[in-house]
Amino acid sequence: MVTGFLSGAPGMRCYIAGAGEFCGDMLPGRNDYVIAADAGYTGLIRHGIMPDLVIGDFDSLGAAPDHPNILRIPVEKDDTDMMLAVKLGMERGYTTFIINGGLGGRPDHTYANIQMLSFISRRGARGVLLGRDMCMTAVTDGSISFLPSGTGLVSVFCAGNEAEGVTLKGLKYALEHATLTFGFPLGVSNEFTGAPAMITVDNGTLIVMWAGGIDRLMLP
DSSP: OOSOBOOOOTTOEEEEEOSSOOOTTSBOOTTOEEEEETTHHHHHHHTTOOOSEEEEOOTTTSSOOSOSSEEEOOSSOSSOHHHHHHHHHHHTTOOEEEEESOSSSOHHHHHHHHHHHHHHHTTTOEEEEEOSSEEEEEEEEEEEEEOOOOEEEEEEEESSSEEEEEEEESBSSOEEEEEEETTBOTTSSEEEESSOEEEEEEEEEEEEEEESOGGGBOOO
């Protein structure tokens, strides 16, 4: 193992590595269950991490690696390798998903992974996409909180037709029980103020993007 671990309670988090831009300073915690989705295996091995499971059709990796736990899936399928990794983690009882290598690269896969955050959130779990410059998560019919950790950008977008009862506290631009829509980016380019922050939606799903690492976000 190497330095740069994410902290977390034992047995509660599933860490998934994909083939996009891999953030080497945000690596699995010692107790995370680690899944490599196809070429995400390369990023993990490069940083000295052996995954617990490798899943994929291996079109991007080229061939299945030499690993004791491999789940090979067909090339022609409805789910992406990353989505299948999330579903497998849910089947095993995980409710927090840390996803590295899910941003950058092909924009269609990036968008699919943002949609995947909504999929996770709408099933009562929490997913975080790790990026080199920004991280992303989703919240459905509830709240997420951020620790006081200086300034920086944060943006909030509606995932779906409407998100009702959106309240932003502790940010430079506050909202109180507002309605966000998919067709108008009202929540873009807000800012942390150094104070604790909370984002709430009463009915609907929000995609939240922020500058800085995952340590800003209070995870369950």
